[in-house]
Amino acid sequence: MRKLNVFNFVTLNGFFEGPNHDISWHRHGGEENKYSDDSLQAENILLFGRKTYEMMYSFWPTPMAAEMFPETSKGMNKSEKIVFSNSLKKAEWNNSKVIGGNSVEEMKRLKKTKGKDMVILGSGSIVSLFAEAGLIDNFEIMIDPIVIGNGTPIFNGIQNKLDLKLTDTRTFKTGVVLLSYKPLE
Amino acid sequence: MRKVIFAINVTIDGYADHTSVIADDELHGYFTGLLQNTDVEIFGRNTYNLMYPYWHNVAMNQSETEVTNEFARTFDSIPKIVFSTTLKSIEWNNTTLLRSNLQEEIVKLKQQPGKGISIGSISIASQLTQLGLIDEYHFVVHPIVAGKERRLFERLENSSQLELIETQKLSSGVVILQYKKM
Numbered sequence A: 001m002r003k004l005n006v007f008n009f010v011t012l013n014g015f016f017e018g019p020n021h022d023i024s025w026h027r028h029g030g031e032e033n034k035y036s037d038d039s040l041q042a043e044n045i046l047l048f049g050r051k052t053y054e055m056m057y058s059f060w061p062t063p064m065a066a067e068m069f070p071e072t073s074k075g076m077n078k079s080e081k082i083v084f085s086n087s088l089k090k091a092e093w094n095n096s097k098v099i100g101g102n103s104v105e106e107m108k109r110l111k112k113t114k115g116k117d118m119v120i121l122g123s124g125s126i127v128s129l130f131a132e133a134g135l136i137d138n139f140e141i142m143i144d145p146i147v148i149g150n151g152t153p154i155f156n157g158i159q160n161k162l163d164l165k166l167t168d169t170r171t172f173k174t175g176v177v178l179l180s181y182k183p184l185e
Numbered sequence B: 001m002r003k004v005i006f007a008i009n010v011t012i013d014g015y016a017d018h019t020s021v022i023a024d025d026e027l028h029g030y031f032t033g034l035l036q037n038t039d040v041e042i043f044g045r046n047t048y049n050l051m052y053p054y055w056h057n058v059a060m061n062q063s064e065t066e067v068t069n070e071f072a073r074t075f076d077s078i079p080k081i082v083f084s085t086t087l088k089s090i091e092w093n094n095t096t097l098l099r100s101n102l103q104e105e106i107v108k109l110k111q112q113p114g115k116g117i118s119i120g121s122i123s124i125a126s127q128l129t130q131l132g133l134i135d136e137y138h139f140v141v142h143p144i145v146a147g148k149e150r151r152l153f154e155r156l157e158n159s160s161q162l163e164l165i166e167t168q169k170l171s172s173g174v175v176i177l178q179y180k181k182m
Helices: A030-041 A050-059 A063-068 A070-078 A103-112 A124-132 B025-036 B045-061 B066-077 B102-111 B122-130
Strands: A004-010 A015-017 A045-049 A081-084 A096-099 A118-121 A138-143 A162-171 A177-183 B004-011 B038-044 B080-083 B095-098 B116-119 B136-142 B160-169 B175-181
Touching: A004 A015, A004 A124, A030 A070, A045 A050, A045 A124, A050 A081, A063 A070, A081 A103, A096 A103, A103 A124, A118 A124, A162 B160, A177 B175, B004 B025, B004 B122, B025 B038, B025 B066, B025 B136, B038 B045, B038 B122, B045 B066, B045 B080, B080 B102, B102 B116, B102 B122, B116 B122
Parallel strands: A004 A118, A004 A138, A045 A081, A045 A118, A081 A096, B004 B116, B004 B136, B038 B080, B038 B116, B080 B095
Antiparallel strands: A138 A177, A162 A177, B136 B175, B160 B175
């Protein structure tokens, strides 16, 4: 069965975005970008909720993105992408499609089909939904060395506690720490 | 000048909830070491009410594992300051009750000679972070997503950038991330 993974940046107190989707606190250096680019090279399918999709789509296809992050933008634009949304009818971004309906059921079905692994970027609501349904195989959490007072917590709205198993840690020069987990069996 | 240190158990999603953490010997050993490098612990009424009945009892009866008992003895004997406007009196040994002037007290303590000053309460840590008075943060990250409980640094007015100084992994999958104020 193919894997469903989560890759996200959070503050030390668990916010993945500040008020109004603010992510200006991300402290990405060359090393983190290389890590993201290497992950994109693996050609996993990228998954988003509508809000993250719209944010990503408004940035990655632009000339500015191509100039600032040439490798990442190439990878982002080329990768196969799926948006989970009931309000978005069509995804205009290159190589994207929309899946509507019951996201959990659709994901269960998707995981049983053959194909590439999938990775959710950002997208707090579907991360919570799939985590609660026990559908996530790996969690890669990049912890930025910052605390902010307000925003949207990662795993927002989860009703039941999840116990995970630490599988790896990595420290970047910027002070960002990558913690990798899988569900505790 | 003495260092102000805030060490806190936290879940991956940023909740500071003592009930959903892995409280094993290794964790208690870590906190014992931390307390041994400090000579005053500061908290508020909630933390006092939570800590005193349990840890004083363990310190007296030595009812846990040797490592946990040692933590209890260290915690029990360290001088403590409780900030509260509502507590009538304090029963814990070595403990002073103060009504107000957190900022002044901390600034005064920092200037006195001695070991570190440990902060043991989330609300006090938030106020001191806002004032820029915490020198070192130890986030003890448990491999748990809690989904609810009390968020660390909720309603902090300004964001606070930190500098990573050390990481440490415990066998339970707990990762201790140490930072200093930038």
